[in-house]
Amino acid sequence: MLDQDRPKIIQDSRKIAPPATYVPKSYVQGEEAYRSLYRESVEYPESFWAAVASELTWIKPWETVMEGDFPDFSFFRGGYLNVSENCVDRHALGFRRNKVAIFWEGENGERRIITYLRLHEKVQKFANVLKKCGIQKGDVVSVYMQNLPETFVALLAILRIGAVYNTVFAGFSPEALRERVVDSKAKMVVCANRSYRRGRPIPLKENVDRALEGVDTVKTVIVYRRSDEQVPMTPGRDYDWHELMAEAEPICPVEPMEANEPGLLIYTSGTSGKPKGIVHAGGGFLVGTYAYTKYQLDLRDEDVYWNTADIGWLTSHIFVLVGGLALGVTTVLYEGALDYPHPGRLYEMVERYRVNKLFSAPTAYRMLVKNGEELARRYRLSTLELFASVGEPLNPEAWEWVYRVLGGGRAVINNTWGQTETGGTPLAGAPGAVEMKPGSCGVPFYGHSLDVVDGDGNPVPDGTPGFLVIRKPFPSLARDIFGNRQRYVDTYFNVMPGVYFTGDSAIRDEDGHFWVLGRVDDVINVSGHRISTMEMESALITHPKVVEAAVVGRPDPVKGAVPVAFVILEAGAERGPDLEKELEQWVADEIGSFARPAQVYIVETMPRTRSGKIIRRMLRELIQEGKVQGDTTGLEDFDAVERILENLRGRTGF
Structure with a gap:
């Protein structure tokens, strides 16, 4: 049973009404409208999802909206459509043909503009390239590219011919790429x-060559020339993108796909260390992401929208590639680091493209906080009217800073929760409808039944921590783990029969807002007190010198476990043992003496995933074993662990 004491971040939370200037732009206006639509959507989910799906283009209508239950369920059975047609053709062949689909910019300042018509032309040609190379419906194609328009072209072309794409983050090592290519049986x-990050070239083609040594399933490698540098090409296997496109036929009809057939395969970390290949149905993913993007971001034709996620992370697929393009929006796509070559790069691009809706990760927002108000005030940011966040909970302090400094107190902040497996964000704010609470992940999305339960699966009272579960299927929920159905069933549905087990702990408050406290593994039992690491991290971040914190548990022979904190300080802050002791006392004063960290370590960096999440498992391994033992393929910066070790060597408790 989790601790009954309500975390301080919830006790201290405040309600902020949606800005009056924003409400008229929202698809759902007012809290009563949200409550009514939500109630109807969970009581009659077939009607809700049918209404969403009817806004898309279908080749053949569905026979049933929903069938079955966990773990064997389907949506829109018997219905045929094509994701690529919905994201490209219906705009390129209509009034949006000359509308900008993508404003692209590289780190070095290079810029390109791609309209929906031009995107349509490129997607059709590359689809014919795929066919000419022997790719057929159901084949897996691995895409190892950075944020380029051509990456979008490749993915949409794969969907167009009924193949299955597997994106692999362009920062992954050859070993990580190989593991995913082999597991997915990519052809x-x-x-x-090349790709570029912080001005440094990353040798993608050489990584591919190393990854494919001894791999016989891959018959073809297509290489897009991002730079003029020559790379080794294996005759009979490797082909130049530009040469193939120059010879390709211009017209490629779409392949009709049954709504439940696989469309994409995304790998995510597994507790065993072996990444899991999460399988999403193309049709279900399209319907779900269209709904998330429309209602959670209120995207409309006049918007310029920037989701900063890398295409190697599913957020980009949910809210840009599929959800965003299906709505026909104009999106900004950037290749590189958000603070390179200068700290104001993100602001500069918001100003240049007049971005009005920005979606990023908590890490990025905390970076902006660290860079300070003075930098932000050098740029014209008055166009911004909505900020969204996903990846991990956005702490209240960063939330308030974004609301006040970047939004001027007149913007919506939408702090969301989702997983690779959910294919979207089942928890989010309802912009223009529901009051915002800094630190909360909002309210359940339409058509999603979420609950907080105890270890026996029984609902707990509002305000009580418990396990976050989902009670009913929804279209974008993953349908399988590639090649391992039993692992899929055991991981998500056998932990608590009858529900989808998220693996996260949460609290639902009396207003129906959900507060995600972190992974179940991130709850520390200290002498019988079960403490949320999120609460401790939030307490640390309220200290004026701390900009980021991560707390993990270390086994203790007396207390069972003790919390250990890692913190990053604001620029220019003096570090030292006195400050570390001060931070230990700070947590004790904020939460209680039982929550005092056994040790606070001041570090320069944290181990992060490509999406910016702190990999707390690695911090636990460093504290407990003195080294990282599990899977490291998800690391964005492979030197981060060694730099942390340099900070820790010879320290107390290490």
Whole structure:
């Protein structure tokens, strides 16, 4: 049973009404409208999802909206459609043909503009390239590329011919790429010759060559020339993107796909260390992401929208590639680090493209906080009217800063919760409808039945921590783990029969807002007190010198476990043992003496995933074992662990 004491971040929370200037722009206006639509959507989910699906283009109508239950369920059975047609054709062949689909910018300042018509032309040609290379419906194609328009072209072309794409983050090592290519049985790899981050070239093609040594399933590698640098090409296997596109036929009809057939395969970390290949149905993913993007971001034709996620992370697929393009929006796509070559790069791009809706990760927002108000005030940011966040909970302090400094107190902040497996964000704010609470992940999305339960699966009272579960299927929920159905069933449905087990702990408050406290593993039992690491991290971040914190548990022979904190300080802050002791006392004063960290370590960096999440498992391993033992393929910066070790060597408790 989790601790009954309500965390301080919830006790201290305040309600902020949606800005009056924003409400008229929202699809759902006013809390009563949200409550009514939500109630109807969970009582009659077939009607809700049918209404959403009817806004999309279908080749053949569905026979049933919903069938079955966990773990064997389907949506829109018997209905045929094509994701690529819905994201490209219906705009390119209509009034949006000359509308900008993508404003692209590289780190070095290079810029391109791609309209929906131009995107349509490129997607059709590359689809014919795939066919000419022998790719057929159901084949897996791995795409190892950075944020480029051509990456979008490749993915949409794969969907167009009924193949299945597997994106692999362009920062992954050859070993990580190999593991995913082998596990997915990919027949083709599409890559760029180079990518760039912080001005440093990353040798993608050389990584592919190393990854494919001894791999016999991959018959073809297509290389997009991001730079003029020559790379080794294996005759009979490797082909130049530009040469193939120059010879390709211009017209490629779409492949009709039954709504439950696989469309994409995304790998995510597994507790065993072996990444899990999460399988999403193309049709279900399209319907779900269209709904999330429309209602959670209120995207409309006049918007310029920037989701900063890397295409190697599913957020980009949910809210840009599929959800965003299905709505026909104009999106900004950026290749590189958000603070390179100068700290104001993100602001500069918001100003240049007049971005009015920004979606990023808590890490990025905390970076902006660290850079300070003075920098933000050098740029014209008055166009911004909505900020969204996903990846991990956005702490109240960063939330308030974004609301006050970047939004001027007149913008919506939408702090969301989702997983690779959910294919979207089942918890989010309802912009223009529901009051905002800094630190909360909002309210359940339409058509989603979420609950907080105890260890026996029984609902707990509002205000009580418990396990976050989902009670009914929804279209974008993952349908399988590639090649391992039993692992899929055991991981998500056998932990608590009858529900989808998220693996996260949460609290639902008396207003129906959900507060995600972190992974179940991130709750520390200290002498019988079960403490949320999120609460401790939030307490640390309220200290004026701390900009980021991560708390993990270390086994203790007396207390069972003790919390250990890692913190990053604001620029220019003096570090030292006195400050570390001060921070230990700070947590004790904020939460209680039982929550005092056994040790606070001041570090320069944290181990992060490509999406910016702190990999707390690695911090636990460093504290407990003195080294990282599990899977490291998800690391964005492979030197981060060594730099942390340099900070820790010779320290007390290490």
